[in-house]
Amino acid sequence: MTAEPQQILIVGGSGGIGQALVDELLMRFPEAQIGASYYHGRRGITHERLCWRALDVRDSLAIDSWAGTFKRVDWIVNAAGYLHGSHGGPEKSIRALDPEFLLENIRINTLPTLLLAKSFAAALKQSPAPLLATVSARVGSIEDNRLGGWYSYRISKAALNMALKTLSIEWQHSHPRGCVAALHPGTNDTALSKPFQSNVAADDLFDPAYTASMFIDLLTGLKPADSGRFWAWNGEILPW
Numbered sequence: 001m002t003a004e005p006q007q008i009l010i011v012g013g014s015g016g017i018g019q020a021l022v023d024e025l026l027m028r029f030p031e032a033q034i035g036a037s038y039y040h041g042r043r044g045i046t047h048e049r050l051c052w053r054a055l056d057v058r059d060s061l062a063i064d065s066w067a068g069t070f071k072r073v074d075w076i077v078n079a080a081g082y083l084h085g086s087h088g089g090p091e092k093s094i095r096a097l098d099p100e101f102l103l104e105n106i107r108i109n110t111l112p113t114l115l116l117a118k119s120f121a122a123a124l125k126q127s128p129a130p131l132l133a134t135v136s137a138r139v140g141s142i143e144d145n146r147l148g149g150w151y152s153y154r155i156s157k158a159a160l161n162m163a164l165k166t167l168s169i170e171w172q173h174s175h176p177r178g179c180v181a182a183l184h185p186g187t188n189d190t191a192l193s194k195p196f197q198s199n200v201a202a203d204d205l206f207d208p209a210y211t212a213s214m215f216i217d218l219l220t221g222l223k224p225a226d227s228g229r230f231w232a233w234n235g236e237i238l239p240w
């Protein structure tokens with residue numbers, strides 16, 4: 001983007017990738033204020049330019065009330081997400097489908113980005129180069145789906161991707177200086193991927209610090225003409 005961001009928000013700043021993004025942004029943008037949200041997890045580091053906020057991303061009123069505290073926001077990066085938890089884990093076959101688990105995936109992986117876009121629309125409009133990016137997942141690509149399984153997570157990320165693409169079209173008119181991006185981080189060594197790392201080659205399991213650095217390289221180069229794309233950490237454009 002052309003202008004350096006002054007106010008950046010990281011949603012899910014307590015997660016593996018989110019925390020790494022907070023660390024990297026504090027280093028890269030020494031003038032920027034960073035707001036970061038956490039939920040169950042511990043708040044990470046403290047820093048004079050970093051302000052933590054407790055937030056359940058399923059709570060639309062809480063997102064709206066957070067948005068009300070900002071006049072201008074330049075970047076929002078949503079790194080909150082859900083793959084397994086008290087409602088279950090990814091399905092190997094359709095026999096395992098549980099409506100409540102599917103809905104929980106939608107509540108955490110899909111809806112929050114739409115709620116953020118809605119609640120922060122006015123604050124993002126005040127930026128000379130607004131950016132809304134969400135960490136999606138390659139398994140949300142319909143074209144790239146070769147293995148099957150993981151119905152709920154795949155569906156929630158595919159729906160997220162559609163939400164971001166649709167928003168990018170609206171932003172051509174409402175936020176013409178802005179950019180909307182879906183991001184794939186590769187496989188990162190975090191709590192979310194922990195139970196599924198056994199088949200991942202060591203070289204393919206990234207330290208989130210590496211991914212965060214690659215994401216910020218990517219995001220700083222985005223222009224309005226790049227809006228509405230699905231990017232891998234290394235700058236590759238993925239099929240929807």
Ligand SMILES: NC(=O)c1ccc[n+]([C@@H]2O[C@H](COP(=O)([O-])OP(=O)(O)OC[C@H]3O[C@@H](n4cnc5c(N)ncnc54)[C@H](OP(=O)(O)O)[C@@H]3O)[C@@H](O)[C@H]2O)c1
Pocket residue numbers: 011012013014015016017018038039040041042055056057058079080081082083108135136137138184185186187188189190191192193
């Ligand atoms: N790790 C990977 O290999 C991988 C691969 C592809 C895509 N992704 C995507 O990358 C994103 C980040 O994942 P990660 O690997 O960093 O996982 P992680 O370490 O488990 O972090 C997940 C984050 O989501 C937050 N979160 C979960 N439920 C929430 C809720 N209801 N309200 C608010 N925050 C909530 C967590 O907050 P608390 O910890 O504070 O509860 C945490 O900050 C996710 O969208 C994931 O789907 C990850």
